[in-house]
Amino acid sequence: MGGMSESTADASADRVPGPRSTPAASPTAPGDASHPAAPEPQMRYVDLTGSREAAGRSIRMRDMARRLPQLVRRSLGLAWRVDRRATVGLLLCQTVTGVMQALGLVAIAGTLTALLRDGDVYHRLLQAWPSVALLAGAAGVRALLGITVNWLSSRLGPLVSREAEQMLLTGCAEVELCAYDDPDFNRDREAADRGAQVTGDLINEGQDLIASGAGFLAGAIVLTGVHWVLLPLLVAASLPQALAQVSAARVRYLANLRSNGDNRMLSVLRWHIYTKDAADQIRAGTMADFLSGRYRQTVARINREDRAAADKGARMSLVGAVCGGLGSAVVWAAVVWLLATGRITVGHAGTAVFALQTVGMSVRGLVAVGARAVRTGLYMDDWTGFLDKAGGFRMRRGPHRPEPPRTIEVKSVTHRYAGKDRDALSDVSLTLRRGEVTALVGFNGSGKSTLSKLVSGLYLPTDGQVLWDGVPVGDADPRALWQQVALVPQNYAHWPLTVRENVTQGQPVARGDAAVREACEAADAHEVVDKLGAGLDTLLAREWLNGEELSGGQWQRIALARAFFRQAGLLVLDEPTANLDPRAEYRIFQRLRDLARDRAVLLVTHRITNVAVADRIVVLDEGRIVQEGTYVQLSQQPGLFQQLLSYQITSEPEAGVGDGT
């Protein structure tokens, strides 16, 4: 088959690439390595593969025949999207290859007919040479075209995969934040990620299908020209082998699907074992043996599935090959019979031999590549399905473009996370005002961070309303709304970018570095920057070339500078001083009043002694507001605030005393 790309022969096409994203979930039922006698729970990630299992079961001859033209169109569509000229080049090459194949077969007939004629050898050779020249020329052109097809396909494949990844990244940025709390969304996103990785494979597979199709057509035309009975006979003889290949492909796909949860588990374990995040705890906790044991157990389960699928596939292929062999014997017997009964000449019989080989190879190629393309198509369905509906969570909010808010009203808001059986917030009402600092305090899990995310429009409430100057956040254009939000979340990002980019978040302002330095000073991050080798140009990533690593508190100062840099009408600080030393913490709290002059500030903190800076303190307990007032009012009122205050005064008698400079 001219033009069939090298990847066709690559057995690695059976691989199922694991999800590459940072795992969001953590193992849920760790065993106890110190008590090997205790039965170890078989921890596995749940993987709901119902619909994909059904799709996998559809890898049958009929479905495959229906899907193949769609897949070729899809592969060409993708190629067209990234490089039109290369796509046209590929199609041209494949068409010419098919024509050359047919010409080659015709030339064989001409050569054999000339050579087998009566007369002297010299005369016969003279008559045969134009056909021999055509045969050699066609073979040479096909070889060249094959190389060109490989070259163009291998250029297009990676481009297509990168494009598919880009589309996925864009798709992910367009979903509601709550999507990430939904297990179905996370599973679909991982599946889509894997689909994006294999999109490039479809280019090669599409080309191989076209090449096989062209080879089949060329051989079929020539074979029918020799005698009409040969083609249907050959196709019928190839069927058992084709069926066996398709069944083996289905078995492998379903085995991969069954190992999906385990593959995800492996990627989670790999991430924890490889990366720096947990490296200290793996060592100090002597967890290496436990983790690699868990890894081995999971791999063993996957291997068992793979082995069973390989054995079953091999058995099917064997039966197919035996039936195929018998079928071929029938076809060859037919050729001999046609020759013996004078229905075809010796020259035609010779042509039939070559045409039979061409058609047989093409049919086998069509089935083998077809089965693989259908499997690739199923993975790609995960990708396109996800893009079409962004996992069902695409943001659909209104067009309103908010100004810096004067008031933000939270009106009887109730919020429940996906899959939870209780509300994180119940019937909460409060108003934030420009020029005021509002503090949220309460025990862990009382709903403070949830409320701050609702106020920022990151989540939309399950019930009730959050109104920015009277307009529900759901009616606002999310990008325009978030341009008015400066947020320091509890877990702020350590972007592997320069200090400048970390502060500007890639959105510099006209005042340039002067504004960046001002924000750094307000957050006490200037002390950090001054000590860095390249100042604002320093790359904050140790593993990277020329990068520098910051301490936890230094990172928090950068995160604060990031928020102070942003010209936004709402400043949300969720535990902004958790990692700061007492002096830095004191300074930040002192600056809050200044910052609140032209914006609304929402402060979430456990530093009860420091919330005196707030104009109003809201005390949350189990998702409900239980107290509200000034520091003086609440500290004199019996209730939860007094209780929280008493714990902190006992444990932090010195907090908030002087700046010590």
Ligand SMILES: Nc1ncnc2c1ncn2[C@@H]1O[C@H](COP(=O)(O)OP(=O)(O)OP(=O)(O)O)[C@@H](O)[C@H]1O
């Ligand atoms: N993404 C989420 N998905 C599901 N449940 C969540 C999620 N985030 C928080 N919760 C639940 O909502 C409740 C409130 O959590 P929230 O983070 O708002 O509390 P918090 O007061 O900020 O706690 P902390 O002081 O520990 O930061 C908790 O019961 C928590 O388990």
